Amino acid sequence: NAGVTQTPKFRVLKTGQSMTLLCAQDMNHEYMYWYRQDPGMGLRLIHYSVGEGTTAKGEVPDGYNVSRLKKQNFLLGLESAAPSQTSVYFCASSYGGAGGNQPQHFGDGTRLSIL
Amino acid sequence: AQTVTQSQPEMSVQEAETVTLSCTYDTSESDYYLFWYKQPPSRQMILVIRQEAYKQQNATENRFSVNFQKAAKSFSLKISDSQLGDAAMYFCAYRSITGFQKLVFGTGTRLLVSP
Numbered sequence: 001n002a003g004v005t006q007t008p009k010f011r012v013l014k015t016g017q018s019m020t021l022l023c024a025q026d027m028n029h030e031y032m033y034w035y036r037q038d039p040g041m042g043l044r045l046i047h048y049s050v051g052e053g054t055t056a057k058g059e060v061p062d063g064y065n066v067s068r069l070k071k072q073n074f075l076l077g078l079e080s081a082a083p084s085q086t087s088v089y090f091c092a093s094s095y096g097g098a099g100g101n102q103p104q105h106f107g108d109g110t111r112l113s114i115l
Numbered sequence: 116a117q118t119v120t121q122s123q124p125e126m127s128v129q130e131a132e133t134v135t136l137s138c139t140y141d142t143s144e145s146d147y148y149l150f151w152y153k154q155p156p157s158r159q160m161i162l163v164i165r166q167e168a169y170k171q172q173n174a175t176e177n178r179f180s181v182n183f184q185k186a187a188k189s190f191s192l193k194i195s196d197s198q199l200g201d202a203a204m205y206f207c208a209y210r211s212i213t214g215f216q217k218l219v220f221g222t223g224t225r226l227l228v229s230p
Contacts, residue, residue, distance in 0.1 A: 031215060031216055033217075033218075040222055041222060042119075042206060042220035042221055042222045042223055043160075043206070043218070043220045044220075045217055045218070048215055048217065050215050056215070058217070088158065090160065092160075092218075094216055096216075103150060103162045103165060104216070104218060106159065106160035108157070108158055108159055109158045109159075
């Protein structure tokens with residue numbers, strides 16, 4: 001079972017470069033999320049999507065854009081990378097049923113370094 | 116906004132012993148979900164246990180159990196018969212029953228297990 005797959009697993013960028021992180025899930029989940037994990041701060045929500053074609057801002061959205069053109073994919077883009085965006089990025093997905101206690105399923109993370 | 120606090124940055128336990136990780140949260144909601152996630156060095160986020168706030172009975176999953184004190188807004192994780200494989204970061208997380216199921220994470224507790 002693939003679950004949630006993130007591509008790439010590691011990446012080093014120079015300041016000002018752009019890149020896209022890909023998240024794919026094969027569980028037919030409605031909801032998808034992008035988090036970043038920084039030392040001592042836990043995981044913080046960047047953007048999320050409640051369905052194909054919809055996206056919304058989370059807690060720390062500045063400097064990132066997202067797209068959900070297909071239900072199974074959720075892309076996170078950095079248009080002009082900054083050193084402050086050095087972090088580990090996690091994608092997650094969950095069943096979208098209201099009131100359910102279904103957990104979020106996480107990918108293995110992408111370690112991104114901005115020089 | 117909800118907040119989750121894990122006041123123990125690091126805990127140590129010996130194999131076969133029991134350890135309790137603390138978590139407190141702040142919310143004005145009456146119904147919600149609470150989770151404990153484990154993050155081993157492999158970086159995966161693994162669901163350990165979940166608790167629905169409307170259930171008075173504490174959740175249990177094999178060697179893992181919680182002590183849920185709703186009035187005190189406390190949600191501690193007890194690991195019995197600790198094993199070397201339990202060594203990891205443990206994150207407490209809160210989720211509202213409304214909205215888009217956003218998870219609010221604590222800053223984590225690193226659990227060290229010695230032989």
